[in-house]
Amino acid sequence: MTDSPSNAPWRLLAHPLRSRILAHLRLHGGATAAELARALGTNTGATSYHARVLADAGLLEDTGLGDGRSRVWAAAEEDEERAVDTSVAVSTIDDADDLADALWLAHDLVDHHAQRMHGWVDAQVSWPLVWQEECGLDDREVLVDETQLAAMRAELGAVLERYRRRGAGTPGARRVSAVVALTPLPR
Template sequence: MPETPETPEPQVRTLDARSLRGLAHPLRIRMLAALRHGGPATASQLAERLGESSGATSYHLRQLAAHGFVEDAPEHGKGRERWWKAAHDGTRFDEKLMFDEDPATRGAADLFLHEIATIHTQEMSTWLGNAHSWSQEWRRGSDISDFTLQLTAEQSHELIHKMHELVNSYRDLPPAKGAESVRIHTHAFPRTGE
């Protein structure tokens, strides 16, 4: 039986105070996500895709490059326009950044987390608005669920870790006919009783 090629582990960058401040801008976060999900692009292509000016996307691409989030993709360019690609597959947020001594770092952490939550909401709204155009199989293959559990902080951390392990185990599946890019969002947070 032939061996299935092993899927490489995703390259994930853990944010530190400096890189967080370089990324914590709504357009930069959206541009980085667009490059990760849509592949390499030029500043003009990103501007069109995101409804921005190419001057703004050019500037913010240079800022992302200065902080190591994007890099040149010369294999895609044949003209004068510069092509860019994401330097990593994902970003890991270190919760210590929310409690940093520097108010600028704490502000950047707050902006970053709120922008991620906004993106998740937008992606969900887009799915709901377009679900009718997908097959019944794909509508059955989608989910909007919420659960309320009584957990300790340690149990919640354990559950999150197990969910991440399960999701990541699907990265190793060989490409299948009919496969689509599927977004998985997880949110786990404590709330006070009502």
């Protein structure tokens, strides 16, 4: 059974604190609610509540490394069946609140990656040369029809999936965010 927009897992992330908690844990690894609250500029109670909501949905997990009073949260490993799909076609959403949530989440994702890229632009000078040369924004225009567009997106996804854990156990391996943003241009 497919999720309707109103009960789809992506809707859980249509809250600014939840999306920030998940993004922080994916980028920086495990943390307690207090550590997350300090890093995200919020309070521990709200952070703890939203971390539990994300855990109930299977997006976060308790690492078991807490001291009995606090939990150390980590982003859950994603698999194909549990992955949150943020590519919902907004034309399929009938409910005004669901549409507002989906649009907010899409804009928040764009803002999040823009902030990440601005951070890289400022920090890249302190990185080794090969990282400076290979990381960054690559903008190319392509000419495709609808079938070719779908095939290209699938191919890009397959390439990224092949590299998802390729560096595991390799000294010097770093997590890299690869953002695919296919946007039609005005005619």
